[in-house]
Amino acid sequence: MGDITELHGRRNKILGAGSPLFYSKPLHLVRGEGVSLFDAEGRRYTDMYNNVASVGHCHPHVVEAISRQVATLNVHSRYLHEGIVEYAERLMGRHHDGIECAILTCSGTEANEVALLMARQATNGRGIICTNAAYHGNSAAVRALTRLSTEVISKTAEVRAVSFPDTYRFVGDDPCSYYLEELDQTIQSFRRDNVPFAGMLVCSIFANEGLPNVPKEYLSKAAEIVHAAGGLLICDEVQSGLCRTGKWWGYQDMGVLPDIVTMGKPIGAGVPLAGVAASGELVEKFRSETRYFNTFAASPLQAAAGNAVLDVIENEGIQSSVLAVGEKLLCDLQEIQPQFEQMGDVRGVGLFIGIEWVLDQTTKEPDVEGAMKMVEALKEKGFLISHAGAHRNMLKIRPPLVFQHTDSAAFLEAFNETLRELYG
């Protein structure tokens, strides 16, 4: 443990003590393989948090593709390169017909920067709507969409928030109409204040908001409202995309066809890779008006990593496995729920499951402390999860997509044991 203390101290000094770390006693990781992560003392953990390594840590096919490419060629995108064209073609082939053309970037932040500008250029608008518990990245323009209050405090505000569809806490009969009405009101507030409307940017499954059970028609009807007001719908697929939900994209779960999609996290297996896609018309307009260029993006390295990830998903039955393992895990957790007052709501899709930790199932009062205790206790038992959501009280269970039934069974045992120990 002396090593950890020393390393932690050096890290505080050179990266800043404010550089975020998980867990009260941070993990010193040295190796990864499949759903396993190993610390410096050789202890194995089951990773149930990381979505970047979605095809598993250090997948041999991905490792081989990256290694081969960096030994062959890695340059910027102002030369022709087969790999990057092939990658963009394969990626576009997985989207709905209106998504034809891609702009690659290095991060989800950069992708959302492009998406916002693209929507504003295409509509000659400025007004963007996000949700009140959103996170889409860390640049100035994108950070403006982070956990914004629904209260509009300035008539010139170009970003305004609507409440996310929080069906767990909604009181009333018709959450869908309620939340759509709020969207409509917010668009009208832009009109009233002479801020021309550009569009709505949301995570397709509202992951940071807490992965709510979204009313079936909410997003498709929201798209209609946005379109009727002259805006575009941008779906942020950074968390929901690439088979996380068991479908290729979260927007397919929601039954909606976005105008612009942004992608990131899992698509490069840890090589910084993200992107924006839209119709050819939208992309060409953006390109001609900005001459967008990104030094590290659309590189042979990004292409090699991206193509290798697609290979694994296509060749290893990932999609059906996600559906089967995810559904079983969700059902098993829902079965436990009635026994524990703390498990306010168990919900999710594919291999993305959230459990709202509450003090009381009737009042639904969020229990952040309890959620954090569960996270720490499960880590001690060798299972890595986190907590998130609008109230930060949701256990966030999001393993690599190669997570299997056996991993799930082991987790359930540890989960039950932890519950008994903490609440037994």
Place this chain on the structure above:
Amino acid sequence: MGDITELHGRRNKILGAGSPLFYSKPLHLVRGEGVSLFDAEGRRYTDMYNNVASVGHCHPHVVEAISRQVATLNVHSRYLHEGIVEYAERLMGRHHDGIECAILTCSGTEANEVALLMARQATNGRGIICTNAAYHGNSAAVRALTRLSTEVISKTAEVRAVSFPDTYRFVGDDPCSYYLEELDQTIQSFRRDNVPFAGMLVCSIFANEGLPNVPKEYLSKAAEIVHAAGGLLICDEVQSGLCRTGKWWGYQDMGVLPDIVTMGKPIGAGVPLAGVAASGELVEKFRSETRYFNTFAASPLQAAAGNAVLDVIENEGIQSSVLAVGEKLLCDLQEIQPQFEQMGDVRGVGLFIGIEWVLDQTTKEPDVEGAMKMVEALKEKGFLISHAGAHRNMLKIRPPLVFQHTDSAAFLEAFNETLRELYG
């Protein structure tokens, strides 16, 4: 050539025809090694443009380090990891004493986003000064610094430009005082308009501006003026850093100690890696106010690539080679200059050389078309350069740092030959 046409067509369709490409007949590259790039037909080119592969394309030590790391572990930065701490320590060890602490990002754009916010937080200011021919990245906040007019068109403008120190075209006796006076006036314009001043962001060697011969004391005196007004000096080392100039950082050539530095391009050898560094105080303030986190940054992969690049620079005598080869090439080009009216000015530092292409050495009228012809003709002879600068008429010669005297001699022969063919 049928393959190139087909690939180009597919690229236009899937990435957009507006996705930038070099050369009237684009290059289809398939392999790189050292300073050599090879096209699909096996033709070899000497790379005299790429600064990302600064230690040479596909350097075996870098390839091995990246391959080993992706096979071992690659996760986000909220776990302890030896590699990233070591990398930040080594990088900080190369900076002046006031630069103590680093924040890693995926791109120069992201690094400059952080730097702008850091300066604004630290000073409680908003006003940023850049030059009138700058480029620091492609996000909304950073793009606002791109080729901005020196004319202030709005009293609320938070970004204002000063003329870059263009000593080649300056008419008068004392360019240094002239340009400093303009800086002072611009700071006063912020004061007059009640826009609190935050600082100045410049490329240490004004690379995009055209790599001017900066008056010896310009930047150190600019720093004094900026500091006296309560602002911070941010040096963008994305192009000038990591021994490009023969010194570790361009600011060392300029004799100035910046408060914040940003780094990018060469530091990861093509793995998207960039960063910001400043005093511990500035970084901690930024971290505590933003809880900045970047999914792909400060990863074991970035660390492996970054450390390997530092290894090569330290172990292979890169720095002294850059100085020797760069100086000889500059002298050789300056020797040719008097024979050709088109070579308006030959200048540079280390392995970064610019030649202003002009119609007439007296009027100094920029000859963009001529510069483009030189670029195309040299490509046909197997040498890859580009054109840039405030007037886009500067031949931009910026080979990987492993460029040798023999490469230089071969280039000079081709350069002379091209001049004779085009202007002979």
